[in-house]
Amino acid sequence: MKVEKVMVIGAGQMGSGIAQVCAQAGYTVYLNDLKPEFVERGLSVMNKNLSRNVDKGRMTEEQKKEVLKRVTASTSLNDAREVDLVIEAAVENMEIKTKIFAQLDEIAPAHAILASNTSSLPITEIAAATKRPEQVIGMHFMNPVPVMKLVEIIRGLATADEVYQVIEDMTKTLSKVPVEVNDFPGFVSNRILMPMINEAIYTLYEGVATKEAIDEVMKLGMNHPMGPLTLADFIGLDTCLYIMETLHEGFGDTKYRPCPLLRKYVKAGWLGKKSGRGFYTYE
Numbered sequence: 384m385k386v387e388k389v390m391v392i393g394a395g396q397m398g399s400g401i402a403q404v405c406a407q408a409g410y411t412v413y414l415n416d417l418k419p420e421f422v423e424r425g426l427s428v429m430n431k432n433l434s435r436n437v438d439k440g441r442m443t444e445e446q447k448k449e450v451l452k453r454v455t456a457s458t459s460l461n462d463a464r465e466v467d468l469v470i471e472a473a474v475e476n477m478e479i480k481t482k483i484f485a486q487l488d489e490i491a492p493a494h495a496i497l498a499s500n501t502s503s504l505p506i507t508e509i510a511a512a513t514k515r516p517e518q519v520i521g522m523h524f525m526n527p528v529p530v531m532k533l534v535e536i537i538r539g540l541a542t543a544d545e546v547y548q549v550i551e552d553m554t555k556t557l558s559k560v561p562v563e564v565n566d567f568p569g570f571v572s573n574r575i576l577m578p579m580i581n582e583a584i585y586t587l588y589e590g591v592a593t594k595e596a597i598d599e600v601m602k603l604g605m606n607h608p609m610g611p612l613t614l615a616d617f618i619g620l621d622t623c624l625y626i627m628e629t630l631h632e633g634f635g636d637t638k639y640r641p642c643p644l645l646r647k648y649v650k651a652g653w654l655g656k657k658s659g660r661g662f663y664t665y666e
Contacts, residue, residue, distance in 0.1 A: 384494055384545075386553050388466040390415055390457070392483060394425025397500055398472035400528025403429045404557045405470075406453040413466065415457040422456040429454070432529055463491045468553070470522055472500040475625055480504065481512035488513035496546055498522040502622075503569045503629045506539035516541035520550050523570060524559075526618075534559045535570050568633030569626060577626045580618075581642055583611035587662070588644040594662050612662040616655035624649050 387410065391402040394416040402414040402425070416422045433447045442450075455462075460483070463469055469487055473479055480499060487497055497519045499509050510519035521537025534554045538547060547563070554561040564570045569577060583597050592600070598610020615623050623645060630639040648654075648661065655661030 384467065384496075384549050386467045386496075386549065387411060388468075389413070390463050390466045390469045391472060392416075392460075392469065393472035393474070393500075394422045395472065396428070397524060397526060397528060399425035399428045400432075400526070401470055401472055401500065401524055402454055403432060403450070403529055404559070406450045408556045408558070410453065412454045413457040413462045414454055415460065415462065417458065419456065419458055422458065426451075426454065426456065460486050460490055463487055463495070466491060466495055468496045468498060468550075470498045470500055472524075475502060475504065475622065477504050477508065480509050484509055484519070485512045488515060496520065496549060498550065500524055503573050503626045505568065505633075506537045506542070506566045510539045510541060517543040518546050520546055521564075521566070521570070522550060522554070523564075523572065525572070532558075532560045533572075534561050535564045535572055536561050537564050537566055537570055539566050569630050573626050574630065577623060577630060578639060580611045580615045580623055581627055581639075581645065584615070584642040584645050587612065588642055616661035616663055616665075618655065619657055620645060620653065620655045620661050621649050 389405045389410045390413040391398050392415045394414050402412050406412045414422055414425055416425065430451065433450060436442045437444055437447050469491060471480060471483055473483060480501065484497055491497065497513065499506060499521050500523060501521060502523055506519060506521040510516035513519055516539060519539055520542050523535035523537060525531035525533050536550055536554065551561045586592060586597055587594055594612045598612050601607045601610045624641055627639060627641040652658060653660045656665050659665050
């Protein structure tokens with residue numbers, strides 16, 4: 384099967400980035416969200432990213448226009464009637480995702496592959512909402528999508544080998560590096576990253592060191608590009624908490640218990656960079 388038309392559901396930071404790399408690779412793309420203003424915001428982010436590439440000499444103004452021409456704004460899931468692949472990048476919530484996949488199953492053509500950009504939720508459970516579980520797969524892109532090379536490709540229990548192969552090949556056309564992962568809570572990236580961030584929060588909570596000291600130790604001692612508390616602020620503390628809860632519930636192991644300080648910050652609305660305050664304060 385050849386992928387030519389792609390629908391990306393969710394025009395936020397991840398979705399607009401996925402739509403951009405697909406359009407840059409020559410695919411026809413529908414960028415879908417609930418409201419026209421959400422899609423417009425996503426297209427505006429994409430335009431800004433591409434303009435930066437023009438300024439840096441990575442592409443011409445003409446090439447930028449060609450990329451944007453391949454993207455169509457969409458506010459109806461019915462636009463999935465014509466696509467070969469759907470990549471869902473909606474909010475990280477199982478109820479919302481299964482509802483979207485059940486609708487897509489009715490609308491998308493029989494050959495279409497349904498992929499989720501979930502960062503921690505089980506692909507097998509998402510696939511169970513459809514009558515085509517063998518055509519459901521995880522494509523977990525990293526943030527920011529246009530820059531980061533990795534895509535975790537997650538097989539659900541029923542994912543067919545040929546579907547995996549199509550997605551692996553397609554990922555390479557996006558100039559990304561596909562890595563095969565089996566369906567466990569958090570996959571590989573977040574199963575390792577989130578407990579590290581959670582432990583850094585415990586280290587702060589227990590008064591072992593200041594937030595600046597904790598971040599400095601990991602940057603200078605472990606050669607991380609940014610400290611775990613800064614990284615948590617960039618990811619969003621609500622997202623970190625949700626993934627830790629998914630790991631805790633999925634494995635039933637106390638080592639994944641979210642730190643009480645993380646819960647307190649989320650309840651206070653201190654969600655990190657996006658809210659202006661998390662472990663650090665942002666203008």
